[in-house]
Amino acid sequence: MEEKDVIKLYPGHWFYNASVLGFLNLLYKDVLTEEEKMNFEKEHFKANYVILKKDYFRRFAEFIETQKNREVAEYYKDNGIIIRYKNDYFLNYISNNPADEGVFLEYIKSFEHLEKTLTCDICGRGYYIEEKVFDNMIKKNPEAFEKFVSRVSKFEVSFDNMLASSSNEFPNSFYNKTTLKTCHLCSFLTIHKYTIFIKLPDGTKIFVNSPSFKVMWYLNRFAKSAFEEENNKSKPREILAMGIIEYTLKLKETLGIWTGMNIEIVMMYQDRSISFYSLPYETVKILNNYEISSLLSTINERTVLEYIIRGEYSKILDLAYAILSALSTDKLNDNKYLNSLIKNSRNKGKYNMLNLANNLLKLFSLLKEIEKTFHKGGIYVKN
Numbered sequence: 001m002e003e004k005d006v007i008k009l010y011p012g013h014w015f016y017n018a019s020v021l022g023f024l025n026l027l028y029k030d031v032l033t034e035e036e037k038m039n040f041e042k043e044h045f046k047a048n049y050v051i052l053k054k055d056y057f058r059r060f061a062e063f064i065e066t067q068k069n070r071e072v073a074e075y076y077k078d079n080g081i082i083i084r085y086k087n088d089y090f091l092n093y094i095s096n097n098p099a100d101e102g103v104f105l106e107y108i109k110s111f112e113h114l115e116k117t118l119t120c121d122i123c124g125r126g127y128y129i130e131e132k133v134f135d136n137m138i139k140k141n142p143e144a145f146e147k148f149v150s151r152v153s154k155f156e157v158s159f160d161n162m163l164a165s166s167s168n169e170f171p172n173s174f175y176n177k178t179t180l181k182t183c184h185l186c187s188f189l190t191i192h193k194y195t196i197f198i199k200l201p202d203g204t205k206i207f208v209n210s211p212s213f214k215v216m217w218y219l220n221r222f223a224k225s226a227f228e229e230e231n232n233k234s235k236p237r238e239i240l241a242m243g244i245i246e247y248t249l250k251l252k253e254t255l256g257i258w259t260g261m262n263i264e265i266v267m268m269y270q271d272r273s274i275s276f277y278s279l280p281y282e283t284v285k286i287l288n289n290y291e292i293s294s295l296l297s298t299i300n301e302r303t304v305l306e307y308i309i310r311g312e313y314s315k316i317l318d319l320a321y322a323i324l325s326a327l328s329t330d331k332l333n334d335n336k337y338l339n340s341l342i343k344n345s346r347n348k349g350k351y352n353m354l355n356l357a358n359n360l361l362k363l364f365s366l367l368k369e370i371e372k373t374f375h376k377g378g379i380y381v382k383n
């Protein structure tokens with residue numbers, strides 16, 4: 001990949017991150033070939049940025065064109081968002097002007113000629129279509145193109161109903177302007193932010209945010225697959241913890257201190273209010289330890305994971321002793337306490353129980369070892 005053919009995107013505010021991830025997810029799902037998918041993570045996710053080839057945008061627009069007979073709004077509707085006319089999330093991203101669908105596709109195809117020029121309040125960098133290409137594009141239908149581009153190039157109520165309207169209720173450093181200057185790239189990416197949110201059974205939607213696109217990519221995909229399982233009653237914090245375990249085991253990677261401290265779940269409720277949930281950094285550090293993750297994966301009991309999340313390590317020891325004591329008195333099967341905590345069928349029976357008790361003891365001693373590396377106040381001091 002040559003430098004001039006790619007753009008580099010750096011993580012920022014959660015809604016920008018969700019926008020980038022949302023687009024990457026659709027691109028991966030619908031446009032990339034099987035061969036491209038195989039190397040996608042390795043080629044695109046770097047230490048602190050993600051690489052996008054400029055021609056992905058043209059290919060993406062062409063995909064929509066061929067698949068849906070130029071019905072852009074239909075394509076996005078199939079992916080969970082409505083972009084045409086006034087609705088809960090967007091007011092008129094694509095208007096009722098029949099030319100708008102074609103204008104939108106032409107606009108995205110021109111992203112093959114993006115360059116970093118002016119500024120942008122959303123991404124902080126600013127990617128705009130090359131002037132010559134942009135002028136040629138406008139000439140095709142000056143009235144429709146000019147209206148569309150001016151509408152989508154500023155972040156305000158007409159662009160994103162939910163976020164923009166919350167600006168009056170929750171003014172902060174990000175929302176304190178009524179209109180944000182939006183580069184061409186962001187004017188497109190930001191429509192994807194809600195496509196990456198995962199819907200929970202109670203209607204709440206979640207997105208896992210972090211200062212690393214790679215971590216976000218992985219954890220959101222994990223959460224999606226976990227919640228797609230039928231009857232999954234896990235709480236978001238359990239899913240987050242399990243995602244970090246999976247990440248640790250599969251990628252064998254240590255999360256940097258900055259990344260580990262800032263993994264959070266953005267929760268969007270049905271009334272469209274938003275809250276954030278994160279695991280304490282010590283917990284993330286513990287789950288990101290390969291030995292601990294391996295043990296937790298072998299043990300595979302929700303109760304034990306809960307103990308870790310709540311920092312109730314002594315209960316792990318209690319459980320191990322309860323198993324050993326039941327084994328010594330041969331009263332395994334009618335032990336209500338154990339039956340209420342141990343649910344995995346692979347942990348049932350004398351032999352498996354003994355194994356489980358051993359693993360719990362090992363886990364407890366590893367936790368104590370790691371705990372020594374934290375200050376009394378809970379601040380991480382050494383590796």
Ligand SMILES: [Zn+2]
Nearest residue numbers: 120123183186
């Ligand atoms: Zn931008």
